[in-house]
Amino acid sequence: MSAPTQEVFDCRVAFAEELIALAREDERIVAVCNDSVGSSNLVGFQKEFPDRLINVGIAEQDMVGVGAGLALSGYVPFVCGASPFLTGRALEQIKADVAYSQSPVVLCGMSPGMAYGELGPTHHSIEDLSWLRAIAGLGIVVPADPGETRSAVRWAASAATPVFLRVGRFKVPAVTDGSFEFGTAGLLRDGSDVTVVATGTMVSRALEAASAAADEGVSVRVLNMSTIAPLDEEAIRRAIRETRAIVTAEEATTTGGLGAAVAAVVVTEPAPVPMRMLGVHREFAPTGTTAFLLEHFGLTAGDIRRAAVELAHA
Amino acid sequence: MLVADPTAAAAWHRFRQDFAGAAPQRRREMLRQRANQSRTTDLQMIGRAGLGHVGGDMSVLDILTTLFFAVLRVDPEKPEWADRDRFVLSKGHTAGALYATLAAAGFFPAAELDTFAGPLSALNGHPNRVKVPGVETNTGPLGHGLPVSVGMAVAARLASSSRHVYVVLGDGELQEGSNWEAAMTAGHRRLANLTAVVDRNRLQQGARTEETNGLDPLDAKWKAFGWDVAEVDGHDHLALLEVFTAPRGERPLCVIANTTKGRGVSFMEDRVEWHHKVPSAAQIEAAAVELAR
Numbered sequence: 346m347s348a349p350t351q352e353v354f355d356c357r358v359a360f361a362e363e364l365i366a367l368a369r370e371d372e373r374i375v376a377v378c379n380d381s382v383g384s385s386n387l388v389g390f391q392k393e394f395p396d397r398l399i400n401v402g403i404a405e406q407d408m409v410g411v412g413a414g415l416a417l418s419g420y421v422p423f424v425c426g427a428s429p430f431l432t433g434r435a436l437e438q439i440k441a442d443v444a445y446s447q448s449p450v451v452l453c454g455m456s457p458g459m460a461y462g463e464l465g466p467t468h469h470s471i472e473d474l475s476w477l478r479a480i481a482g483l484g485i486v487v488p489a490d491p492g493e494t495r496s497a498v499r500w501a502a503s504a505a506t507p508v509f510l511r512v513g514r515f516k517v518p519a520v521t522d523g524s525f526e527f528g529t530a531g532l533l534r535d536g537s538d539v540t541v542v543a544t545g546t547m548v549s550r551a552l553e554a555a556s557a558a559a560d561e562g563v564s565v566r567v568l569n570m571s572t573i574a575p576l577d578e579e580a581i582r583r584a585i586r587e588t589r590a591i592v593t594a595e596e597a598t599t600t601g602g603l604g605a606a607v608a609a610v611v612v613t614e615p616a617p618v619p620m621r622m623l624g625v626h627r628e629f630a631p632t633g634t635t636a637f638l639l640e641h642f643g644l645t646a647g648d649i650r651r652a653a654v655e656l657a658h659a
Numbered sequence: 660m661l662v663a664d665p666t667a668a669a670a671w672h673r674f675r676q677d678f679a680g681a682a683p684q685r686r687r688e689m690l691r692q693r694a695n696q697s698r699t700t701d702l703q704m705i706g707r708a709g710l711g712h713v714g715g716d717m718s719v720l721d722i723l724t725t726l727f728f729a730v731l732r733v734d735p736e737k738p739e740w741a742d743r744d745r746f747v748l749s750k751g752h753t754a755g756a757l758y759a760t761l762a763a764a765g766f767f768p769a770a771e772l773d774t775f776a777g778p779l780s781a782l783n784g785h786p787n788r789v790k791v792p793g794v795e796t797n798t799g800p801l802g803h804g805l806p807v808s809v810g811m812a813v814a815a816r817l818a819s820s821s822r823h824v825y826v827v828l829g830d831g832e833l834q835e836g837s838n839w840e841a842a843m844t845a846g847h848r849r850l851a852n853l854t855a856v857v858d859r860n861r862l863q864q865g866a867r868t869e870e871t872n873g874l875d876p877l878d879a880k881w882k883a884f885g886w887d888v889a890e891v892d893g894h895d896h897l898a899l900l901e902v903f904t905a906p907r908g909e910r911p912l913c914v915i916a917n918t919t920k921g922r923g924v925s926f927m928e929d930r931v932e933w934h935h936k937v938p939s940a941a942q943i944e945a946a947a948v949e950l951a952r
Contacts, residue, residue, distance in 0.1 A: 402847075407844055414807040414813070415813060417811065420817070438837075442806070446796050
């Protein structure tokens with residue numbers, strides 16, 4: 346499973362390729378960015394569609410407002426910026442101009458989580474899921490691999506509803522069949538003892554953990570929760586009924602993100618199950634690469650396996 | 660979503676036709692009367708609701724009336740018409756003034772104004788495009804209207820449409836940095852299809868703008884950001900009309916409309932406490948008498 350030769354991918358590549366393919370088919374597709382032509386991987390888009398790439402410079406509030414104005418005029422804007430700045434700097438624009446105004450903007454949070462590693466907590470975006478989950482009417486999508494990223498980009502272009510798409514930079518293996526269904530968790534591995542609900546970069550690690558847990562006699566179900574809002578509550582309820590415990594894993598703060606969303610379902614069930622929430626617990630990261638930080642915060646396959654096995658034996 | 664009032668819309672069409680054929684003095688009188696009727700309507704709405712932003716409503720109403728009754732290429736019965744001009748009220752707290760204007764133009768029935776700010780009313784304290792025809796984007800938090808309007812102007816250009824985008828900004832609102840991000844973008848892109856009108860009443864919620872975080876020299880700021888600038892009396896309808904309809908340059912236009920907060924009601928004019936104070940029934944009656952002159 347964890348063969349060292351396993352190929353890994355930067356999901357921004359699949360994102361950009363799919364966006365260009367869509368733009369060839371549909372003139373309404375435009376991109377808006379904050380001086381992030383390079384980091385949002387929009388160089389190819391700009392080359393092919395120079396008039397349809399609106400770079401407002403380093404001005405995220407303006408960027409999101411401009412995106413809303415385009416959406417309200419019939420365009421399908423993909424508003425791209427590093428996730429910490431897009432979501433943190435322009436949070437009120439996301440709330441008022443996009444979600445509350447129901448303007449069908451696709452907000453693309455690039456390089457989220459701790460993808461910027463050594464650049465530090467100013468450049469990490471571990472709060473985005475928590476902040477955005479509190480906003481009514483905003484879909485939150487976190488693809489797990491390049492195939493799912495492509496399908497999610499294609500879905501978002503025709504969604505006609507406000508969407509936040511978290512596009513990973515930290516390289517991940519291909520783990521899905523490449524399909525994406527908004528609001529539906531992907532069952533990537535069935536199991537009967539413990540369910541691991543993972544999102545984004547954590548999905549491949551959850552699968553690796555499940556494989557290792559099986560060697561210890563623990564049967565682990567893996568759900569790819571690529572839609573954080575609205576949450577697939579039914580998949581969680583099935584996990585509560587059919588397995589004995591739940592582990593959540595996200596490259597984000599557990600204060601309000603995936604873990605909190607799943608917990609809100611678990612505690613309102615008549616017979617809740619024990620839970621463990623893996624993620625960052627209200628802490629700014631120390632210096633280190635992304636891989637180091639994921640290890641530091643207990644987000645490796647080994648950590649997920651340990652949590653699942655402990656809960657299975659509890 | 661509210662729907663148009665065909666009778667009021669027909670009256671609005673007649674007004675526009677009569678206006679087009681009228682001599683300047685008659686035009687001035689038509690817009691003056693129309694604006695003052697909206698002022699009275701708005702004061703009554705605020706009195707009923709027990710809330711509103713009366714000072715800013717009174718200061719902006721001549722601008723709104725001139726735009727909706729003499730300038731904007733819109734059709735109250737086709738609020739979704741793709742090539743309509745876009746109007747954004749960035750100073751969303753003066754929603755009462757906008758609602759009174761939209762109802763007078765027939766975008767929705769005037770009877771709806773009685774519900775202003777009441778439970779489940781479409782007419783919230785700040786405008787909601789999902790519920791109110793004629794509202795293009797939801798405003799309320801300040802500094803949001805200009806970036807959205809810039810996006811609309813970029814869209815119009817991409818679509819090769821001749822539609823024009825008008826946005827009305829409060830002056831205090833210009834303390835929000837997002838305006839200047841958007842001003843820079845509009846200037847850089849030479850968005851000549853965009854007009855920003857600053858309701859320059861020189862008062863913000865708690866004090867004078869120049870005592871709080873001064874804006875002057877305001878014209879120089881906009882010019883430095885790549886805009887053409889015109890300064891007019893924001894209560895002179897014909898001056899407003901002239902600046903809105905004059906041949907355009909190649910840059911976005913900022914109209915600094917010098918206004919008086921509380922305009923038209925002697926005891927409210929230029930008084931900071933009338934930012935969102937609610938007039939009594941007797942005060943509304945006294946104001947209505949002044950406005951009917």
